[in-house]
Amino acid sequence: MTSTRDHRIDFFRGLALIFIFWDHVPHNPLGQITLRNFGFSDAAEVFVFLAGYAAVLAYGKVLAREGLLIAGLKILRRAWVLYVVHIFLLAMLMGIVFFANSHVETRDLVEEMGMHHFISNPQQALIDELLLRFKPNLMDPLPLYIVLLVGLPLALPMLLRKAWVVVAISFALYLMVPLAGWNLAAIKDGVWYFNPVAWQLLFILGGAAAIHSQRPRLPDTRPLWRQPLFVCAALYVIVAGVLTVLWRWPEIHDAILPSVLSNLLYPISKTNLSPVRLAHFLALAYVTAKLVPDGEWTQNWLAQQSCRMGRFSLEIFCLGVLLAPLADMVNAMTDDAVAMQIFTALVGAGLMASLAAWLEYYKRLTQPKPVAVT
Numbered sequence: 001m002t003s004t005r006d007h008r009i010d011f012f013r014g015l016a017l018i019f020i021f022w023d024h025v026p027h028n029p030l031g032q033i034t035l036r037n038f039g040f041s042d043a044a045e046v047f048v049f050l051a052g053y054a055a056v057l058a059y060g061k062v063l064a065r066e067g068l069l070i071a072g073l074k075i076l077r078r079a080w081v082l083y084v085v086h087i088f089l090l091a092m093l094m095g096i097v098f099f100a101n102s103h104v105e106t107r108d109l110v111e112e113m114g115m116h117h118f119i120s121n122p123q124q125a126l127i128d129e130l131l132l133r134f135k136p137n138l139m140d141p142l143p144l145y146i147v148l149l150v151g152l153p154l155a156l157p158m159l160l161r162k163a164w165v166v167v168a169i170s171f172a173l174y175l176m177v178p179l180a181g182w183n184l185a186a187i188k189d190g191v192w193y194f195n196p197v198a199w200q201l202l203f204i205l206g207g208a209a210a211i212h213s214q215r216p217r218l219p220d221t222r223p224l225w226r227q228p229l230f231v232c233a234a235l236y237v238i239v240a241g242v243l244t245v246l247w248r249w250p251e252i253h254d255a256i257l258p259s260v261l262s263n264l265l266y267p268i269s270k271t272n273l274s275p276v277r278l279a280h281f282l283a284l285a286y287v288t289a290k291l292v293p294d295g296e297w298t299q300n301w302l303a304q305q306s307c308r309m310g311r312f313s314l315e316i317f318c319l320g321v322l323l324a325p326l327a328d329m330v331n332a333m334t335d336d337a338v339a340m341q342i343f344t345a346l347v348g349a350g351l352m353a354s355l356a357a358w359l360e361y362y363k364r365l366t367q368p369k370p371v372a373v374t
Contacts, residue, residue: 013311017310019036025331036244044141045202051206052206053207064160089142093139096326104333109325136188142317177195184197201273233286240283243257309352316352
């Protein structure tokens, strides 16, 4: 695998982290411009797909250089780090939510975050937390990523040799969700909000895309409008965007969408990664890859902030999780004034960018300098 870096991956990972933060702050006006308002999928699909893309790129090189045993150990060590981070993050989040709830009278933040299990049965909640069964709101993506990483050593060798075989097996597992109802148990809602049996397909597809991107291939020189796959993907993205926007006006939506199609389309499950969500994200990713080439635009100042956040996605995600209830608290204390909601959303994004800048500076500071040979 070559070492050429596609800066679009970092950019869109960073953008997804901002969108996730804005989506997690209730009543946030900037949450109206995130991906979920213009299609069936949202920033969660971007996060998981690019996590698979980045993981296969990174550990595929380790496997090629040091072998499967070392690559597997490094993957499991990373999963263990994420597990420990998950435990500490949940403890910090509970502290913030309980503090914020004591300062807000207009709504119950503990209820909004799904933390009543900890209040009613703290000992059992602690056990459930260690077993990844207790996952308050905002915390679901991290346990999903842990489980997906744990399974990666089994799939990585074959993924690097014959990606289509792994994708076929992954798709078969995905089909077991509607056929057999496979999912993992959890306290909240009884099952995982992000069903790993379904979402693993998106992670594997991200890894397969990473492998495909590293292989030489002849570019398609035809105009985009003469490429059938691009045209179909673009049409699907447009139709999904129109329908999603029309959710704000149910009478118009119901008038233009026949009941037969409506029954086939809805409900759109996020938990089980409904096929229309999966198809929308893949179509959107393909259209974006075609229309937005990697180039100098990723070097401008604003894009660089997003790229930097994407390179430190774990730390930035954790900060966003902690900032969301704090922003909600400040907004509630000001009666959800629009100006304050926009202010807290921008300040939160700014803090995330600042942490990424500091982490990059610290990394450069601690990297060993090359020794000059005389």
